[in-house]
Amino acid sequence: MHDWFVYLLLGVVCVAAAVRLLRRRPAMQPAQFANEPALATGPELDAHSEPYTPAPSPHQPPMTEQASIVVTACQDAPNTKIMPFAEDMPVAMLQFEGKHGQFPLRRGEVVIGRHSEDDVRIVDVRVSRHHARLVVRDDGGSEIENLTAARAEPNMMLVNGVSANNASIKYGDIVTLGGVSFRYQQAVA
């Protein structure tokens, strides 16, 4: 009878402690970037919005898993354009077949070709040196231009199998330069 009462008391204390702990824990707040332009990488990036929590207020200890990725600069300079993940986040992805693998684009404008100075280098003799220029737009699509078009011996560029010298491409489109193809894709973190 006495033991039963002690266990009940212990249980009540435990539940109360758990409730207190849960109420103290700050709720995950969504990013408040109302003034920010939409991310160049498109709507699916919403899935990654939780890391951009506002700086924690002094009386709330930061949650450990957020500590390394909190963006604080926007508080001091509200007009500064801050692109979260600007350093690490690719703006788009080129998915090649086979061993060429994936190529994440970390800049909005790249030259694709066989030359060692090209930003995206495809070491395949069917691809021209400085073959194409790809410029990523704000909405995630891209403009791609065949740089060989004006040369004496132009090399082909196909977009979804159709020859083009200038084209707008969107996620999922397949571009062929010489004999090598890649799919233009949304970047994933």
Place this chain on the structure above:
Amino acid sequence: MNDRERTRTIQVPGGDDQRPAANMDNLPTQVITDTSNLKVGVLKVVDGPGKGQERPVFSGTNQMGRSADNRIPLDFGDNTISRQQHAVIAFDASDGSFRIFDGGKQNPVSVNGERLSGDRPLSDGDTIKIGLTTLRFSLM
């Protein structure tokens, strides 16, 4: 020809390392046009799974590999040859010279028993060993 099959590494003295591909910055692109479809040489398989077969070498740049879409397809079942661009033979129409470039693939390429590193000139009668296949090069 099974294009999904992985390339098999063979034990070659000083081989089976990942070598950097030859510098191909000055190599013209392999664009197949009427003028570049001129046959200027021939490769005959003298040893290996495709023994007896022949492959033409065209004017311009010629990619050699196990896949059928190479300009010089070595598609006779030697899976020690890489699928794409294991080596490249280039014919310079201005002086009639040939050069061979190493594609930097898994298994090394040798010319006349000497391991190819980077690129070198190729002349009539040279033997090229690529994977387990030996080819003899001759002018057309």
